[in-house]
Amino acid sequence: EELRLSHQWAEGDVRHQVAQMVADDVANAGVDLTIQIFPNQTLFKAREQYTPLSRGQLDMTVLPLSYAGGQQPAYNLTLMPGLVRNHDHAARLSHSPFMDKLTEIMAGDDVMVLVHGYLAGGFGSNKGCITKPEDVSGISIRAAGKSFEQMLAGAGASISSMASSEIYPALQTGVLDATNTSSESFVSYRLYEQLKCYTPAGDTALWFMYQPLLMNKSTFDGLNAEQQAALMSAAEKAEAFYLEQAKLGDDVARQAFANAGVEIAEMSPEDFEAWRKLASETAYPAFVAETPDGQMLLDLALAVE
């Protein structure tokens, strides 16, 4: 039996490696199950994967869950400022009552998680360094994620929405002053060539995005016991690898910017609290307002130590 896995990343990307690991382990288990990977949006476009996954037209995907936030507003909590401090905290969040609630919601769409994983990101700017809310006041910024946009707008930044591929020329010509995205995108778009100051994800970071390996639940349930066991054990191994690589990715980005002679700034725990306070006045209420059981979900997430 053959399963189709689609994702949007290049073959060198950690998210492809996670998918490849699962595919390889399942193939080696000899349970008559192969996973065919379609990287680089060769099958479905980046943001068009959740619906086919939920309908069983696609078997698996590695997806930032917040992409489907328009269908399930609860997913917006997986790209929410101030919920995650660092990668170990993220790993605890992945196995918490909060995640159990999300799992229930996913099950309603016939979707389940095989591999949990968060990736972190930072800020880059040409107008000083961004560590605390005051630093973004009056600058033109492109943020990744709607909750981040709401928070940054609350700090007095002007938000520009544009495709991620246009960030580089926009920074170059001065259309944008700053941007906020994942460590991986900072490196792959070579933004260190256009930025003066970089605030990487360190011991405390603001930007975390949940990007699990998802599977269609009915497809999984339709597999025999050996196949399911092979998938689960491959997934467990891949999850440990994903966490390790996510931490490495932040270091790679930090190093790339340092090598390019870009100033590196650090976000202190006090800065983090200032952002979180701002988020609790901007992004959190907006989330609660549009989400059924929003307050309960938010409290569950905030309760994770």
Place this chain on the structure above:
Amino acid sequence: MRQGTIKPPSWVRAISLVSNMFGVIAATMIMASVLITCQMIFVRGVLGQSTIWQTEAVIYLMIAATLIGLPYVQHQRGHVGVDLIPGLLPPSMRRLLAFAVLFLTLLMVGVMTFYGWEMFHLAWSRNWKSETVWAVPLWIPYLSVPLGFGVFALQLASDLWLAAKSDGAQLETTVHGISPDGENL
């Protein structure tokens, strides 16, 4: 000018009217997207304010203009095609092929209309929104899919009727009428 000697029945004329109307709507949408994009550049560059909704709005306007414009372009014979095989056939076969092509097109457009309706209905009944701060209800842009393909199908049906009633030469222009200016790439 296409109707030749036969006076088309009212339903054919009604469809032609709707197609033309859709052309006006599509053109308005394209013009609106030019103005909104310029407004966005102004707001961001001169006023230094946030531009939250413009990018998304112009993308949806462009997609909707494409879909809503389909029947109009069919009506104007603006879809480009390669009529190599018809040129090699005797007239009777050519007429048959022209019918087959129109029918196949109608079938395909019908399939797109059906599943397009489903796509719209799903977004509507489940209240899906775009995952941006603007959070547009997705049924609004999705509605252009069944609407555009639907009227495109009606226009094709009307063309098929005209083709059946007309002589061979007219059928030719119905199927592969490439008008010389306008079809640009």
Place this chain on the structure above:
Amino acid sequence: MEPLTIGLMVAFATVVVLFTGISVGTGLLVVATGFLLIFDGARSLQALPEIFFGELNSFALLSIPMFIIMGAAIASTRAGPDLYEALERWLTRVPGGLVVSNLGACALFAAMSGSSPATCAAIGKMGIPEMRRRGYPEEVAAGSIAAGGTLGILIPPSVTMIVYGIATETSIGRLFLAGVLPGLLLTGLFMVWAIYDTWRRGAASAVLSGARYSWRERVEILPRVVPFIAIIIGVLYAMYGGIATPSETAAVGALLCIAVAIVVYRMYRAADLWVVLRDSTRESVMILFIIGAAGVFSFMLSSLFVTQSVAQWIAALEVNRWVLMAVINLFLLVAGFFLPPVAVILMSAPILLPIITSAGFDPYWFAVIVTINMEIGLITPPVGLNLYVINGIAPDISLRKILVGSLPFVLCMALAIVILCIFPGLATWLPEAVMGEAI
């Protein structure tokens, strides 16, 4: 069934279906749906409209209607004839001056229009009758405009470059810059040929172009080309001066062109503006429909693993990289004979690009090679959109004569490809100088 076998079947079916005269967009949808039904069952049908919609869901595509509006707005004014007149007054003493000035006008117009047939129509409407009136052979008049018009997709802005950029995820701003010098090179080659051809026909410049202009007349005309230069500078400033991103620039250009048409050329009647908008809409819808349908088509190819298998197959060919390039060129050339540029690029660029880059070729250089191949396709039968345009402007010139007249220019394009292979820097130098090394 083997993916490569399916691939051959798809290729055959596509050719047959498209040649029936079905519109290209629908034809692609029909083939894609048919193969999905046979080899993947009915489950994919449900996703078709979403794939179509998703393919168009891109801000960069927006520049296609905008660049078309730019060209259409200017083409509907006196700007084309003005430009043409100015060039003619300055170039009459050159052998074949009228042909040279037509080519120059085409090149300048191309700097504002993203589409080739639009360029062809804008300059040809004035240029062809004028050349014939002055006794230039019909094939020279028609051929030079058909070929000059193709510059529309090489000299930026360019609709096909935008499509290439989206299909291969390369920078559109960089692609535009890559086309500048090759565009000038090609214009130069065309002009050199035109001068040689006229000289060869017996130093005919004096006979063929009777007019003589005084210096006063030459200087007088210059202000009339100012709007042109202003638009080009305005667009370049928007793009490189921190005003707009490359995709947004098109909107600035479209608005500028409409403004110039209204203010400078007094085109303020609603009916005139409507004609511009109507024609642009018709053209944009036609192109965007093909793009959406090609998205469904490539979903089918990818889904049935054809794309990946073909890429692996070509990559496994152990041939010299220049042999590889020659084969790819031949493929593009043949595809260009039969299909419109946008369709060829959408379907082949994603497959070819990984092969090209792994063979050590530059993706921006390759974009220029693809574009020149597509330009050839525009003036060769059976699907040569520029040929239709010429046919519309001068219905009494036979297709054979247009073809004979275009043939030398096709050879110029082939020569340009060879020159670019020897000096790839012609394409890669400008983007690197302006925007730094490629990402």
